[in-house]
Amino acid sequence: xxxxxxxxxxxxxxxxxxxxxxxxxxxxxxxxxxxxxxxxxxxxxxxxxxxxxxxxxxxxxxxxxxxxxxxxxxxxxxxxxxxxxxxxxxxxxxxxxxxxxxxxxxxxxxxxxxxxxxxxxxxxxxxxxxxxxxxxxxxxxxxxxxxxxxxxxxxxxxxxxxxxxxxxxxxxxxxxxxxxxxxxxxxxxxxxxxxxxxxxxxxxxxxxxxxxxxxxxxxxxxxxxxxxxxxxxxxxxxxxxxxxxxxxxxxxxxxxxxxxxxxxxxxxxxxxxxxxxxxxxxxxxxxxxxxxxxxxxxxxxxxxxxxxxxxxxxxxxx
Amino acid sequence: xxxxxxxxxxxxxxxxxxxxxxxxxxxxxxxxxxxxxxxxxxxxxxxxxxxxxxxxxxxxxxxxxxxxxxxxxxxxxxxxxxxxxxxxxxxxxxxxxxxxxxxxxxxxxxxxxxxxxxxxxxxxxxxxxxxxxxxxxxxxxxxxxxxxxxxxxxxxxxxxxxxxxxxxxxxxxxxxxxxxxxxxxxxxxxxxxxxxxxxxxxxxxxxxxxxxxxxxxxxxxxxxxxxxxxxxxxxxxxxxxxxxxxxxxxxxxxxxxxxxxxxxxxxxxxxxxxxxxxxxxxxxxxxxxxxxxxxxxxxxxxxxxxxxxxxxxxxxxxxxxxxxxxxxxxxxxxxxxxxxxxxxxxxxxxxxxxxxxxxxxxxxxxxxxxxxxxxxxxxxxxxxxxxxxxxxxxxxxxxxxxxxxxxxxxxxxxxxxxxxxxxxxxxxxxxxxxxxxxxxxxxxxxxxxxxxxxxxxxxxxxxxxxxxxxxxxxxxxxxxxxxxxxxxxxxxxxxxxxxxxxxxxxxxxxxxxxxxxxxxxxxxxxxxxxxxxxxxxxxxxxxxxxxxxxxxxxxxxxxxxxxxxxxxxxxxxxxxxxxxxxxxxxxxxxxxxxxxxxxxxxxxxxxxxxxxxxxxxxxxxxxxxxxxxxx
Ligand SMILES: Cc1ncc(C[n+]2csc(CCOP(=O)(O)OP(=O)(O)O)c2C)c(N)n1
Ligand SMILES: [Mg+2]
Numbered sequence: 001x002x003x004x005x006x007x008x009x010x011x012x013x014x015x016x017x018x019x020x021x022x023x024x025x026x027x028x029x030x031x032x033x034x035x036x037x038x039x040x041x042x043x044x045x046x047x048x049x050x051x052x053x054x055x056x057x058x059x060x061x062x063x064x065x066x067x068x069x070x071x072x073x074x075x076x077x078x079x080x081x082x083x084x085x086x087x088x089x090x091x092x093x094x095x096x097x098x099x100x101x102x103x104x105x106x107x108x109x110x111x112x113x114x115x116x117x118x119x120x121x122x123x124x125x126x127x128x129x130x131x132x133x134x135x136x137x138x139x140x141x142x143x144x145x146x147x148x149x150x151x152x153x154x155x156x157x158x159x160x161x162x163x164x165x166x167x168x169x170x171x172x173x174x175x176x177x178x179x180x181x182x183x184x185x186x187x188x189x190x191x192x193x194x195x196x197x198x199x200x201x202x203x204x205x206x207x208x209x210x211x212x213x214x215x216x217x218x219x220x221x222x223x224x225x226x227x228x229x230x231x232x233x234x235x236x237x238x239x240x241x242x243x244x245x246x247x248x249x250x251x252x253x254x255x256x257x258x259x260x261x262x263x264x265x266x267x268x269x270x271x272x273x274x275x276x277x278x279x280x281x282x283x284x285x286x287x288x289x290x291x292x293x294x295x296x297x298x299x300x301x302x303x304x305x306x307x308x309x310x311x312x313x314x315x316x317x318x
Numbered sequence: 319x320x321x322x323x324x325x326x327x328x329x330x331x332x333x334x335x336x337x338x339x340x341x342x343x344x345x346x347x348x349x350x351x352x353x354x355x356x357x358x359x360x361x362x363x364x365x366x367x368x369x370x371x372x373x374x375x376x377x378x379x380x381x382x383x384x385x386x387x388x389x390x391x392x393x394x395x396x397x398x399x400x401x402x403x404x405x406x407x408x409x410x411x412x413x414x415x416x417x418x419x420x421x422x423x424x425x426x427x428x429x430x431x432x433x434x435x436x437x438x439x440x441x442x443x444x445x446x447x448x449x450x451x452x453x454x455x456x457x458x459x460x461x462x463x464x465x466x467x468x469x470x471x472x473x474x475x476x477x478x479x480x481x482x483x484x485x486x487x488x489x490x491x492x493x494x495x496x497x498x499x500x501x502x503x504x505x506x507x508x509x510x511x512x513x514x515x516x517x518x519x520x521x522x523x524x525x526x527x528x529x530x531x532x533x534x535x536x537x538x539x540x541x542x543x544x545x546x547x548x549x550x551x552x553x554x555x556x557x558x559x560x561x562x563x564x565x566x567x568x569x570x571x572x573x574x575x576x577x578x579x580x581x582x583x584x585x586x587x588x589x590x591x592x593x594x595x596x597x598x599x600x601x602x603x604x605x606x607x608x609x610x611x612x613x614x615x616x617x618x619x620x621x622x623x624x625x626x627x628x629x630x631x632x633x634x635x636x637x638x639x640x641x642x643x644x645x646x647x648x649x650x651x652x653x654x655x656x657x658x659x660x661x662x663x664x665x666x667x668x669x670x671x672x673x674x675x676x677x678x679x680x681x682x683x684x685x686x687x688x689x690x691x692x693x694x695x696x697x698x699x700x701x702x703x704x705x706x707x708x709x710x711x712x713x714x715x716x717x718x719x720x721x722x723x724x725x726x727x728x729x730x731x732x733x734x735x736x737x738x739x740x741x742x743x744x745x746x747x748x749x750x751x752x753x754x755x756x757x758x759x760x761x762x763x764x765x766x767x768x769x770x771x772x773x774x775x776x777x778x779x780x781x782x783x784x785x786x787x788x789x790x791x792x793x794x795x796x797x798x799x800x801x802x803x804x805x806x807x808x809x810x811x812x813x814x815x816x817x818x819x820x821x822x823x824x825x826x827x828x829x830x831x832x833x834x835x836x837x838x839x840x841x842x843x844x845x846x847x848x849x850x851x852x853x854x855x856x857x858x859x860x861x862x863x864x865x866x867x868x869x870x871x872x873x874x875x876x877x878x879x880x881x882x883x884x885x886x887x888x889x890x891x892x893x894x895x896x897x898x899x900x901x902x903x904x905x906x907x908x909x910x911x912x913x914x915x916x917x918x919x920x921x922x923x924x925x926x927x928x929x930x931x932x933x934x935x936x937x938x939x940x941x942x943x944x945x946x947x948x949x
Contacts, residue, residue: 055776060619063784070781071793076773077781078622080615081641087612091619091627092773094605095576099623099773117615120608293603300601302740305571308600309738312568316558318366318732 020048025074033223035187035213036066036133042194043073043102043131046201057100060089062114064106064140066133066213083114086121093126094294100201103130108138111147111167122176125206126291131197132169135213136222143218153219169210170281171270174263180287181207182266183242183280187214188227191248192235192278199242199280205289212276236269236279252278334539336502336547341371341400343408346493347425348417349386350379350393353490358395359730360515361497364508365397366559366732369550371404372397373841374730375930377425378669387451392421396430399501401551405696405841407729409934411435413500414467415493417474419443419458426465428929433466436544438496440489441471470542472496477537481529491527495534502547505535556735562700562726562838563589566656569704570628571600572736574743575654577627579605579617584668585724586632586658610635614642618651622782624747624772626708628654633662633675636682643717644683645784647807650759650770652711652718652746654704659723659837661928670928671725673837674888676907679719680866688808691719691866695840698733699863700726705742712746714810715770721865723887725838725930752778758791761806765813768806815867820875825851825858828878830944833859834920835885836908839931843885846936855944862908873916881943883921884909885936890924 023044030036047057057075061067063082070077080088085103093101110118110132121128137155138144144157148169152161173182181203185196193211200207214223235244235252241260249255258265258279266281344361346354355376362374377394384391398408410432416422416439425431439462443455462469478485478492491512498508509528516524538545560568566589570578578597580590594604607613610631617627631639636657646653659675661667679691690710694703700722707718752771758780760768768789771778780791786803788794823832824844835843840861847859858879862869876882890906891898898904905913906922913920923939925931 053776054779055774058623058773059781071783073781074779076771076779078619079781079783079785080618081645081784084611084615084642087607087615088619088622090612091577091579091605091616091621092623094603094616094620095625096623096773116608117612120612294605297598297601297603300599302743305574305600305743306738306740308596309568309571309736312571312596313558313735316560316564317735318363318557318559 018048018051018054020044022054023047023074025072028072029068030065031217033214033216034065035135035211035215036069038187038190038193039131039133039197039211040069040072042190042197045194046198047075049198050201052100056098057102058089058092059102059104060085060092061104062106062109064109064133064138066104066106066135066139067109069104083109083112084117085109086114086117089128090121090124090126090290093128093291095298097291097295097298101128103128105130105132106139107132107134107136107146107148107169111169119176122173122206122208123178124290125178125180125287126289126294127204128206129197129201130206130208132208132210133213134169134210135215135219136166137215137218139215139218168270171267173208174267174270174282178287179208179282180205180284181280182282183207184210184212184276184278186212186226186233186278189248189251189278191251192242192244195242195244195248196279203283204285205287232275234275234277236277236281238280240283241280334545336545338547338549340402340548341398341404341408342413342501342546342548343396343398343411344413344415344497345377345394345396345411345425345430346415346490347377347392347394347421349391349421350384352417352486354394354417356515357490357494357497358397360494360508360511361503362397362399362730363559364498364503364511365399365501365548365550366557367507367511368504369552369554370548371400371402371552372559372730372732373404373407374398375407375725376728378728387418387420389420389424392424394421399548401549403552404731406845406933407930409932414438415497416440417489419455422462423458431467434468436468436470437462438470438472440474442473442475444471477533478530481533482526488526488530491530492534495531495536496538497534498531499535499538500542500546502545505532508535557732558735559730559732560697561588561728561730562694562697562722563658563728564592565697565700566630566658566704566720566722567592569701571597571602572701572738572742573626573654573705573708574745575626575628575704575708576602577605577617577620577625578602578630579607579613579620579627580630581607581610581613581635583610583632583635585660585727586630586635586656588727589630589656589658610638611642614639614646614653614655617653618642618646621653622651622773624745624774626652626654626712626746628656628704628708630656630658632658632660632668633678634665636675636678640683643689644685644687646717647683647687647689648685648784648786649782650715650768650807651782652708652715652770654707654711654718654720656704656720656722658727659721661926667928669724671723671838671930672887672926672928673723673839674907674926675721676836676865676888677910679721680911686804686808688811689717689719689866690714690811690814691721691864693721693837693863693865694726695837695861695863696733697726697729697731701736710814714767714814716807716810721837723838729838747772747774749774751776757789759787759789759803759806761789764809766806766809767813811867815870818864818867818869820871821860821862821869823858823860823875826856827858827875829856829858830879831855831857831881831883831940832876832879833857833883833885833936833940834862834908834912835859836862836865839885839887842931842933843936845933846940849933849937850940850944855940857940857944865908868915872912873918876916876918876920881921882918883923883939883943884912885931885939886922886924887926887931888924889926890922893921
């Protein structure tokens, strides 16, 4: 255990070709029709396309239906505490630049109990791919109001309808210092979902993807309504945005050109009460990254450590 | 006091007799910012260099910006020097150097002085422009005399002005000179110390301070009618002198830990301050998280990924970390957690000492969370135990706690310069392929230990979970699986306990009374026991360093004493409290655990004064407890 080995954090060229099956584990125990299934397929497809070595890929989650995700990936996984996926993922990434780290979190997990960590994780801007499964309800604990439940949502904690306006995660994320990538997609538009997760993974920094999810079990009416509603959905398009194929683009009734460098316009779209915009709201490739700081002094030799200790002992010597 | 003028300099006249001491306690008290602490630290370092035992501890003002010349603004330092090893801050001070007449009051309230304590008082206030100040001064001198202190009025300001234009800066070095004369310190070593302290300043600054040192030294030689000698007996060995938090910090580097993830909290923070200065050059980093929950989560993530981590905190932060501690136990993630205890509950007394997190650490998490807990009892052990903690954490795949307290955090003591070894740095990370077919929790039945896959290891892919899981790491709520995994996590403690030796007894291994302590009280307890034994009392003491699991054979050891009591700085109901029926008495924390462990009727002596325990108060307790047997 204490053998002296050189620091192993070096990128390796994969010597094996992975199929999607190499990333699949077990049978996902989500309800039939739950949006989580489609994200799982999209992520497995991404891993395969990018040929991410399973041993170098870590899925970190909190607690909730959505946070079960890592159990269905044949990679490393960390299914931790409710609301605390971000700190764990940050700790994993801090000194392991060689690992591909994904964060899977729910609307309660990220925006309620984990809200403090969420805000700070945006600011740390570490190279993490963050998937917010926003089903607007607490699924795991059986239908309590979530911070994103629309006002008036009937739930077990608000049987007469929820009484507060919801948090808007895209808007809030865009308001945090050092934000570097914000996108929105929906679980029922697979082409867009895949393209968005792929763009998020390719972004070198904290990529925040809010995924609009159906909860067919607890909010079936809403799920049906969302899927059928083309009137209130607009595709954001731009050469620097998220590229989707024609078939996917054709699913949208409305499209708009949006430069992801324009944060003011991004905020404006995020605040539109009558419209959901899917695509890349904002991207800043130059925002300072805390994981680069974390990796900047890796690999100190035992001799260097000894030298620092001896220098310190000299300072304290009598 | 003689009132002669000071015209000639020179050594103390040969006729002056020096009283030889075996130990003494000096306090320098002032308004904050007058350099009392620097003078005291230098005095301690000079004495350590000469081969004396030393313990210094800072006296910290209770407010951040207290108005000057108030009780709240009193700051300073206590230095206890001895011919031999000094293990604690001791009882009442013998000598107090006071830069104003108000500073001693708060110390008097805390019982830090006694009849006969000599107060060397700055006399400039006697002739101050402000009549109120003059009156205050006169009243204080009268108070001090009435309380039985011996007051020596000393023209510090006047003397310093002969060397510097602004005596407020510089008085401390003049006082250092005075103390060096008073205790027969080697003036050359003192001068070297000044050169070392001001090594980053200009030659002019060094020279001025040397002049001040010399000034104080000579003045005392001519004017003090009492002088001491404190012959050193420890000889010259390679030593370092630092406080417990600095020792923790260096322990972190020496242990091979690469990440210290923390959120600022008194009195733990200064460990991270020191670490932040030098860790980076040694390939490590301090992460200041957004809160204590994030701090431990980050550390767990780091350790999980094969980069050893520590999180350092104090009581309120420990409370926030609770859920993650449970996860680290459940998921079997190695981790070092350092708790520098302070007064509690809640925000409590941030700068004061208490040992009241023991039960919280042992039992503070919901569910069964067996873990290993170490408690250093000296500054040197603060250094060593971090190294030990990381090794145990990885060998047993579990969180390991190191419990210190603000007495250790701020206490300064010399110890033999450590000789770090390269093996201590070895990373746990193993990136060779995971043995085929081996489970992520392949518990060895005899000790609960299993090999841990680390991201990057091909074939070891599995999902850590805080849900109950079987040896394959898969979630399971089956009765026998939960029983089994709980047993395996618990078994690690039994296995670790088998590696421990019975604790050493200070004194005879049988007698009327055994005093049991843990943590920073060791020096005071052993000193009290030595004094009691000199009085003929059949008392011994035992100091625990492993709080979970305990060192073995405690019950057998206890059975050889008529009485066993713990001495601890945490709350217990007084044994004679008229409002507390005996069966409802609440015991001190270690006493609770030892009673449960050994079924021995163990008593306790404890208080929550927020002060280090003094040998004298323990001695009094020993006398009281053993009295009926002596009578
Ligand atoms: C500290 C803590 N509080 C509460 C819970 C109970 N709990 C589990 S999941 C959950 C809500 C999950 O909702 P969300 O994050 O939206 O995920 P979903 O199930 O909808 O995917 C709650 C409250 C918990 N596990 N831990
Ligand atoms: Mg939800």
